[in-house]
Amino acid sequence: MTRLLQFVRAMRRDWLCYALLTAIWLLASIRVLGDPTPRLPxxxxxxxxxxxxxxxxxxxxxxxxxxxxxxxxxxxxxxxxxxxxxxxxxxxxxxxxxxxxxxxxxxxxxxxxxxxxxxxxxxxxxxxxxxxxxxxxxxxxxxxxxxxxxxxxxxxxxxxxxxxxxxxxxxxxxxx
Missing domain, CATH: 2.10.109.10 (Umud Fragment, subunit A)
Incomplete structure (x- = not known):
């Protein structure tokens, strides 16, 4: 339980970093798994x-x-x-x-x-x-x-x- 609590505290403290990494991962996933020529602006x-x-x-x-x-x-x-x-x-x-x-x-x-x-x-x-x-x-x-x-x-x-x-x-x- 202690490790889970530490993880949650780290997520709350560094939420912006995790949000940015998640956005990059999602864009890369769209590029790799989705349409080879996505219509992103x-x-x-x-x-x-x-x-x-x-x-x-x-x-x-x-x-x-x-x-x-x-x-x-x-x-x-x-x-x-x-x-x-x-x-x-x-x-x-x-x-x-x-x-x-x-x-x-x-x-x-x-x-x-x-x-x-x-x-x-x-x-x-x-x-x-x-x-x-x-x-x-x-x-x-x-x-x-x-x-x-x-x-x-x-x-x-x-x-x-x-x-x-x-x-x-x-x-x-x-x-x-």
């Missing part, structure tokens, strides 16, 4: 892919421009190697739009002559061989997506490739 980013932790999400017909942050559903060629990524929502920045030129020099990738990243030879966790995207001009209705982390799985890689507008789920406005 806020995005909580817990990956090093982008530097923002919380962002406002706009789901209505997104008008996408260079520099925008977006959520897109992954349907790239890499689904064969990473089946868990099928329709997985990704949070990335639009680094290239229709008409932009993608150029690859070795494993260094450039969009319109601006360095956007180095394509690593292997995936960080699974060690699957990764080839850089081929040189191309981005066609209408497609985007070059870029994460800010070195290990981001983005358009630098052929397995991710360019992302069609139909796969863009929302435009995101980072708060912090």
């Amino acid at each position: 806020l995005l909580f980013n817990v990956t090093p892919s982008l530097p923002y932790l919380i962002a406002v999400v706009r789901y209505a017909e997104p008008a996408v421009s260079r520099g925008d942050y977006v959520i897109f559903s992954f349907r790239g060629e890499g689904v064969r190697h990473f089946p868990g990524l099928r329709n997985q929502p990704f949070f990335k920045r639009v680094a290239g739009v229709a008409g932009d030129r993608v150029h690859v020099l070795g494993r260094s990738v450039f969009v319109n002559g601006v360095y956007v990243g180095l394509a690593k030879p292997f995936a960080a966790v699974s060690h699957v061989a990764l080839e850089p995207i081929g040189p191309t001009v981005i066609p209408a209705g497609f985007f070059y997506m870029q994460g800010t982390g070195d290990d981001s799985f983005d358009s630098r890689y052929r397995l991710c490739g360019l992302v069609p507008l139909r796969d863009v789920l929302a435009v995101v406005r980072p708060l912090f």
